Amino acid sequence: MQVIDARADTARINQLFYRHIPESGLRNYWHPVAMSRDITEQPTAMTLMGDPVVLLRRQGRAYAVRNECPHRGTRLSKGSCEFPGSRTITCRYHGWTFDVADGRLVAALTDGPDSPIVGKARVRTYPVEERKGIVWIWLADSAPVPVEQDIPNGLLQADEVHTVRRIAPGNWRWHVENPGLGHATFLHRDSAYMRIVDMFGYAQGPHAVLGQEGEDGEWLMEKFEAMGSNRDYPGLGQWPRHRFGEFIPLGDFVGGPMGVRTIVSVRLPGIVRVARFPIEGALYYEWFVQTDADHYLYFQVACGYPKTWLQRASWLTRFFAWGRWAGMVRFNAQDLDMTEDSHAYAKTHGSNDPAPLYRPDGFQLAWRRYAVDHLRGGHGTSLHSDRAVPQTATS
Ligand code: FES
Numbered sequence: 512m513q514v515i516d517a518r519a520d521t522a523r524i525n526q527l528f529y530r531h532i533p534e535s536g537l538r539n540y541w542h543p544v545a546m547s548r549d550i551t552e553q554p555t556a557m558t559l560m561g562d563p564v565v566l567l568r569r570q571g572r573a574y575a576v577r578n579e580c581p582h583r584g585t586r587l588s589k590g591s592c593e594f595p596g597s598r599t600i601t602c603r604y605h606g607w608t609f610d611v612a613d614g615r616l617v618a619a620l621t622d623g624p625d626s627p628i629v630g631k632a633r634v635r636t637y638p639v640e641e642r643k644g645i646v647w648i649w650l651a652d653s654a655p656v657p658v659e660q661d662i663p664n665g666l667l668q669a670d671e672v673h674t675v676r677r678i679a680p681g682n683w684r685w686h687v688e689n690p691g692l693g694h695a696t697f698l699h700r701d702s703a704y705m706r707i708v709d710m711f712g713y714a715q716g717p718h719a720v721l722g723q724e725g726e727d728g729e730w731l732m733e734k735f736e737a738m739g740s741n742r743d744y745p746g747l748g749q750w751p752r753h754r755f756g757e758f759i760p761l762g763d764f765v766g767g768p769m770g771v772r773t774i775v776s777v778r779l780p781g782i783v784r785v786a787r788f789p790i791e792g793a794l795y796y797e798w799f800v801q802t803d804a805d806h807y808l809y810f811q812v813a814c815g816y817p818k819t820w821l822q823r824a825s826w827l828t829r830f831f832a833w834g835r836w837a838g839m840v841r842f843n844a845q846d847l848d849m850t851e852d853s854h855a856y857a858k859t860h861g862s863n864d865p866a867p868l869y870r871p872d873g874f875q876l877a878w879r880r881y882a883v884d885h886l887r888g889g890h891g892t893s894l895h896s897d898r899a900v901p902q903t904a905t906s
């Protein structure tokens with residue numbers, strides 16, 4: 512376990528962060544973009560990190576190709592499968608027909624079987640994998656790593672996997688920096704999800720730790736020493752006031768699923784993990800996949816580990832009657848409402864640095880430092896490498 516404290520080095524970290532962690536997203540990672548059940552023979556068009564992409568299924572497998580015909584730019588999502596059972600898609604305009612596995616032009620139907628253009632044109636393809644009923648895509652030109660490297664163990668080993676997906680206005684970077692103690696005890700107080708919980712007002716001694724807890728691999732975890740109990744704000748009065756109906760005490764975080772006790776954690780490429788959310792016995796993950804300049808796919812995944820039918824019935828009842836709606840839909844909509852403003856602010860001001868710093872911001876800065884230090888395919892971005900920072904930029 513390693514404590515990551517970045518508060519003394521803020522300016523340099525922010526500079527590296529903006530240079531190496533692009534607002535369009537990190538391409539050298541697998542990202543979840545759809546449910547397997549939704550990808551069928553009929554093409555599904557998406558914009559992913561600015562790329563027009565079409566997802567479709569052929570011969571039982573999911574494929575992704577660039578949603579632009581190289582002939583005259585027609586969207587291949589308007590196309591059809593003219594050879595049932597094959598791996599092809601045919602463009603709607605002039606009938607160019609591509610193999611979706613490698614992108615090769617295998618026929619030009621309006622030029623006959625001997626068309627000399629065959630084999631000479633190609634549409635870009637993207638590696639696709641399916642795990643746990645989710646479609647994962649690799650948007651970089653580089654050779655992909657095994658998809659399991661980018662899927663947390665807690666998801667790979669889950670017995671129940673349920674998602675909520677929506678396109679949100681904003682930028683993925685601000686949502687990765689949303690989770691944490693600086694907002695949770697305040698923003699969510701009035702949510703239905705938290706209304707019956709006796710919330711503490713603040714966390715004492717917040718700090719970030721990089722390490723492994725339980726069986727879920729390495730994460731940057733937000734730790735704190737104690738729940739703040741002093742409610743007296745001199746000259747102002749008491750806060751928080753106890754509200755009628757707050758009968759669930761916020762207990763100790765011990766014995767979470769997969770051995771995870773920390774409430775909130777983050778890892779590259781910007782995955783947030785929350786233990787015991789949205790119901791007891793769940794591990795929750797969320798991804799933020801940038802689509803266009805002002806939107807991202809907010810991909811929320813709840814994982815459960817019931818082993819008997821009775822446990823499963825209990826888990827599903829609590830999830831569908833309460834956790835999904837009150838937690839993943841409503842509670843998390845409060846976060847979306849805030850991060851949309853963060854994006855608008857960053858567009859106006861060119862950045863969105865927590866300034867002036869207050870103690871809970873330490874986690875956001877630790878994430879920035881961890882991200883630039885551990886970035887896959889980073890080009891010597893380490894904070895410890897002098898080469899990475901040109902002289903002009905450090906002054
Ligand atoms: S634009 Fe696609 S075949 Fe002509």
Ligand SMILES: [Fe+2]
Pocket residue numbers: 689690694695698699843846
């Ligand atoms: Fe939140």
